[in-house]
Amino acid sequence: MVKIMDRLLLFIFSLAVIAASFIAALVGLRVFPLNDVSRFIDDIYEWPVLSIIIVAASAIILLMGLRMLYISLRRASGQSPSISQRTEFGDIQISVDTVENLSLKAASRIRGVKDLKSRIRVTDAGLEIVIRSFVDGETSIPNLSEEIQRAVKSHVEEITGIPVALVSVYVANVTQPQTQTFKSRVE
Structure with a gap:
């Protein structure tokens, strides 16, 4: 407002x-x-x-x-946006950058995911996290996306204590496998 x-x-x-x-x-x-x-x-x-x-x-x-x-x-003061929580001992502030890094860490543990980027939005219902990634093309994208969603939601909630309302996964593209060149050795 x-x-x-x-x-x-x-x-x-x-x-x-x-x-x-x-x-x-x-x-x-x-x-x-x-x-x-x-x-x-x-x-x-x-x-x-x-x-x-x-x-x-x-x-x-x-x-x-x-x-x-x-x-x-x-x-212009340079303060990054943060999320405030009140506990019985006082206030806790967690930067949005911290939540982004936590979500990237959780998503990077999933096999078949490459080049991750994260965007966080704070809402009344909780955090909305968007993960942008490239996939290897060897794994089912719906299964991979669900696995990323579960991993990010549980990891962020466990570490920060902030409820995650939504985790969206955007698959930007499929990565091309690295082709290895073999040099023949003549003896």
Whole structure:
């Protein structure tokens, strides 16, 4: 929900900056007659309601700008996303990278699997893990996929204590067997 609000604020902020830049460019290019610009500035000083509206709009744009600045600096801190758990002794944080490595370790133990990659998504139901792999083509892909799913789910749950809601296996391709070249030896 916070990400959606931040995106909406960024969109509105961008529109406001674009509009202000466009108006400033038109004034700079002298598209508006000097009398109209002077009259508008005089109206701001004469009508308190117009002055309040401009101050309120400026304050809102300033707050949105500060929020966007905060978000950009916060993400640049270098902290990787983590999963928090509370125990009776305190809090535990496990990085998503750790869960990725655990899932890769479990999947790599399965015979017939090569070039593994893992992607983790944290949901309310638990972890959703996607394993991308190449297979050797010698083993049944459905059986191999089920074996990977079981191994990854049990290993990650056992090590981290975090429930795994879903393990998806994406078989990207079949690896070609390494052909060995034999040199004949003449005696």
